[in-house]
Amino acid sequence: xxxxxxxxxxxxxxxxxxxxxxxxxxxxxxxxxxxxxxxxxxxxxxxxxxxxxxxxxxxxxxxxxxxxxxxxxxxxxxxxxxxxxxxxxxxxxxxxxxxxxxxxxxxxxxxxxxxxxxxxxxxxxxxxxxxxxxxxxxxxxxxxxxxxxxxxxxxxxxxxxxxxxxxxxxxxxxxxxxxxxxxxxxxxxxxxxxxxxxxxxxxxxxxxxxxxxxxxxxxxxxxxxxxxxxxxxxxxxxxxxxxxxxxxxxxxxxxxxxxxxxxxxxxxxxxxxxxxxxxxxxxxxxxxxxxxxxxxxxxxxxxxxxxxxxxxxxxxxxxxxxxxxxxxxxxxxxxxxxxxxxxxxxxxxxxxxxxxxxxxxxxxxxx
Ligand code: XIL
Numbered sequence: 001x002x003x004x005x006x007x008x009x010x011x012x013x014x015x016x017x018x019x020x021x022x023x024x025x026x027x028x029x030x031x032x033x034x035x036x037x038x039x040x041x042x043x044x045x046x047x048x049x050x051x052x053x054x055x056x057x058x059x060x061x062x063x064x065x066x067x068x069x070x071x072x073x074x075x076x077x078x079x080x081x082x083x084x085x086x087x088x089x090x091x092x093x094x095x096x097x098x099x100x101x102x103x104x105x106x107x108x109x110x111x112x113x114x115x116x117x118x119x120x121x122x123x124x125x126x127x128x129x130x131x132x133x134x135x136x137x138x139x140x141x142x143x144x145x146x147x148x149x150x151x152x153x154x155x156x157x158x159x160x161x162x163x164x165x166x167x168x169x170x171x172x173x174x175x176x177x178x179x180x181x182x183x184x185x186x187x188x189x190x191x192x193x194x195x196x197x198x199x200x201x202x203x204x205x206x207x208x209x210x211x212x213x214x215x216x217x218x219x220x221x222x223x224x225x226x227x228x229x230x231x232x233x234x235x236x237x238x239x240x241x242x243x244x245x246x247x248x249x250x251x252x253x254x255x256x257x258x259x260x261x262x263x264x265x266x267x268x269x270x271x272x273x274x275x276x277x278x279x280x281x282x283x284x285x286x287x288x289x290x291x292x293x294x295x296x297x298x299x300x301x302x303x304x305x306x307x308x309x310x311x312x313x314x315x316x317x318x319x320x321x322x323x324x325x326x327x328x329x330x331x332x333x334x335x336x337x338x339x340x341x342x343x344x345x346x347x348x349x350x351x352x353x354x355x356x357x358x359x360x361x362x363x364x365x366x367x
Contacts, residue, residue, distance in 0.1 A: 230259030
């Protein structure tokens with residue numbers, strides 16, 4: 001009896017004193033395979049528990065929002081680098097590398113940026129001149145020994161089989177046509193220091209239809225000598241994504257001589273991260289208890305890391321989108337208000353979850 005009590009007291013004491021960081025860092029588990037990274041916001045560099053998780057595990061970071069056009073360009077057209085600099089200084093002080101995200105994205109355009117005072121659109125030439133000034137300022141501002149990769153264009157493609165290749169409803173496309181993509185890469189290359197590598201970044205690139213659209217676009221860019229170094233597969237995946245699908249995309253893009261990065265990795269425990277159709281809303285509007293999906297998510301993550309490890313010669317970075325389930329854009333209810341998701345390797349207390357250990361076990365099995 002006494003033994004039992006002593007034992008349970010000891011266990012309780014352990015639980016209290018055990019630090020969230022008492023485990024092998026992810027960067028040590030992954031070794032030299034690729035940079036392993038995470039998207040962060042400026043509140044996560046202040047020395048709090050999230051900061052500790054970042055520093056314990058990762059070798060590279062991306063600013064979740066702070067380096068997007070809408071994060072830097074102010075309503076009056078001036079540039080404000082305050083939030084971005086907090087993150088870049090943190091990276092510099094701690095020897096982390098960064099991906100800049102992003103220079104041209106339809107979803108991150110400051111209000112009225114593409115308009116005249118009377119509400120009409122700028123001409124293509126006016127928009128190019130305005131954004132060239134921005135791209136130049138960005139490359140002059142950020143240290144190129146820290147920010148070594150940049151997403152030049154984000155999400156310019158359409159998803160569906162019955163839609164054209166490009167996202168025609170984007171303001172970039174509407175004003176400039178598809179040539180804004182090559183314009184952006186050429187302009188970025190004009191100002192980016194020579195060591196900085198330039199990427200096209202998009203989601204759903206494991207989908208056969210979108211993979212092919214992306215491949216054809218990239219091939220045209222490469223064949224016409226547009227300066228592009230790689231492709232970012234965002235990887236906002238759900239568990240129906242198969243390792244074979246991932247491998248096929250990596251190989252297809254790498255066959256063009258391009259570097260591949262996994263730039264926004266997370267794994268929803270639901271069928272899709274996107275809001276369901278109104279007719280389905282009743283069915284999916286619930287929160288799954290995590291223990292029901294834990295094993296499936298752990299197995300899926302391990303199978304994805306297997307394919308990433310086996311293709312590490314084609315991949316330079318693998319980056320998670322957010323630090324933990326609490327800071328995840330999905331955990332915050334992006335898809336459905338109030339529905340909790342558990343897409344990352346760390347839980348809401350920054351403790352490593354089953355998928356973390358399944359990745360560790362996979363790497364151990366290689367030794
Ligand atoms: C998301 C951020 O996580 C959110 O905080 C923000 O409100 C919207 O953007 N694809 C991208 C990222 O390229 O920039 C997006 O980030 C997620 C989808």
